[in-house]
Amino acid sequence: MLAFEFVARTGSVRAAAEQMSVTPGAISRQIRLLEEHFGTTLFQRDGRGLLLTHAGSAYFHLIGPHIEGLRKAGQVLHRSAGRTVIRLHSFTTFATRWLIPRLTAFQLANPTIDVRLTTASEWDESADFDAAIRLGDGEWQNMSATPLIENILVPVCKPTQDRKAMLTPEHLMRHTLLRVRGRPDDWQRWSEALGIDIGGLTNWRELESSALAYQAALEGQGIALAQRELVKKELAEGTLIEMANGQLNCGRLTYYLVWSSNHLKEANLLLLKEWLIRREDPAIDKR
Known part of the structure; x- marks a missing residue:
């Protein structure tokens, strides 16, 4: 079922395999078994991608809310186990010269929050993250944005x-x-x-x-x-x-900490935000 949901969202067996950390062959086998089980075709080829058939589309809309519910339940369970993972994405230079020293101190002060940092030289719209450092004017649709420095x-x-x-x-x-x-x-x-x-x-x-x-x-x-x-x-x-x-x-054109509005990890993201916007030496916890 998860293989079907990933392929339905991405339109690609390869993309679904990368997101699930399995081989494309494993994804194809899962889809084939599901089609054999229902006795109907769920996807049709469209150029180099896949499109849902009428039957596949109806099935996707029915299971979608349940899959999302399972995903949210897993996130809640993960948090209740005593440790929250925040996936943070940043520009490489900003990370090495400004962010990492503050993250080191943040991790020491908040041992139940695991910040996992990824970096890139240029912004990638396909990047998957809980929060990110973005350069811009602070206006991103459906995103909470807090300026971090004067640019x-x-x-x-x-x-x-x-x-x-x-x-x-x-x-x-x-x-x-x-x-x-x-x-x-x-x-x-x-x-x-x-x-x-x-x-x-x-x-x-x-x-x-x-x-x-x-x-x-x-x-x-x-x-x-x-x-x-x-x-x-x-x-x-x-x-x-x-x-x-x-x-x-440069005024409003600067670096912002951003995340999706109403994020499930917002309480921990707010802790991270408050830490990063402090003006004192980040290596010293003065609380």
């Missing part, structure tokens, strides 16, 4: 002989600018807001992620446009310097 963009680079204690707009003309593939508009947004013309610059280097751009800047390979909150440690240590009067606050 302040500022050019940063390694202090060298010709830029000992200050980075100026003139340096942009003489050095390589580091651009992030997943954030292609940042430099244009920043330059327009500050009235700095970078239209004639041709010395660009594109990198896959902000983490790689920051590392390249630390090694003196160019100037990165950083999200200031994510390089605060390097700025404080002096391994990176920032452009004076070169900050752009």
